[in-house]
Amino acid sequence: xxxxxxxxxxxxxxxxxxxxxxxxxxxxxxxxxxxxxxxxxxxxxxxxxxxxxxxxxxxxxxxxxxxxxxxxxxxxxxxxxxxxxxxxxxxxxxxxxxxxxxxxxxxxxxxxxx
Amino acid sequence: xxxxxxxxxxxxxxxxxxxxxxxxxxxxxxxxxxxxxxxxxxxxxxxxxxxxxxxxxxxxxxxxxxxxxxxxxxxxxxxxxxxxxxxxxxxxxxxxxxxxxxxxxxxxxxxx
Numbered sequence: 001x002x003x004x005x006x007x008x009x010x011x012x013x014x015x016x017x018x019x020x021x022x023x024x025x026x027x028x029x030x031x032x033x034x035x036x037x038x039x040x041x042x043x044x045x046x047x048x049x050x051x052x053x054x055x056x057x058x059x060x061x062x063x064x065x066x067x068x069x070x071x072x073x074x075x076x077x078x079x080x081x082x083x084x085x086x087x088x089x090x091x092x093x094x095x096x097x098x099x100x101x102x103x104x105x106x107x108x109x110x111x112x113x114x
Numbered sequence: 115x116x117x118x119x120x121x122x123x124x125x126x127x128x129x130x131x132x133x134x135x136x137x138x139x140x141x142x143x144x145x146x147x148x149x150x151x152x153x154x155x156x157x158x159x160x161x162x163x164x165x166x167x168x169x170x171x172x173x174x175x176x177x178x179x180x181x182x183x184x185x186x187x188x189x190x191x192x193x194x195x196x197x198x199x200x201x202x203x204x205x206x207x208x209x210x211x212x213x214x215x216x217x218x219x220x221x222x223x224x225x226x
Contacts, residue, residue, distance in 0.1 A: 034214055043204065043217040044157070089157060093212040101147060101170065101211055107156040 002027040006105025023090035024072040032095035118218035135190040137205030145211045146188040152201040
């Protein structure tokens with residue numbers, strides 16, 4: 001089955017700086033990679049996703065890059081703000097087939113220092 | 115925010131109690147999931163249902179028993195739990211298995 005590794009487990013950055021969270025996956029057939037943000041006491045929510053037919057996707061201050069050859073994908077947050085503080089989870093799966101849902105990374109606790 | 119709902123939001127139970135967690139989705143999805151979230155394992159998949167059929171059971175102890183009477187409802191029946199079962203239990207749904215998942219607010223369970 002799929003295995004997803006996520007690094008770092010904790011990331012502290014100054015407000016206004018950029019943050020990068022990296023994930024690697026094991027199954028080369030995986031083709032769908034969502035990112036979830038979970039604020040303290042709240043549910044995980046999808047913030048951005050990417051499919052294997054593109055290498056990069058942006059949504060305002062958030063971007064995700066995918067390197068299929070190396071089997072890794074990354075979340076980039078620019079101009080970080082206090083409300084970006086949360087736990088971020090990456091995930092991978094083979095969309096459209098199989099029966100085991102998303103495989104999640106262990107999460108990164110992002111701390112934005114004022 | 116109200117697409118996936120869970121009740122109760124908080125539950126305290128003794129080890130000999132029997133209780134049930136309820137999840138309901140209003141998104142017309144075909145797949146539903148139970149996750150356990152704790153400090154040790156941030157998002158641990160427990161059960162997957164697709165079109166009301168269980169398709170995945172990740173070696174979950176039998177003291178957790180899922181039920182999916184229809185594609186909109188999912189239950190998790192609990193009996194003779196252990197203190198280490200204390201965690202946040204999250205329900206999620208997706209259009210089909212392996213599609214984007216939408217999470218409920220979770221039930222915070224404490225086992226005394």
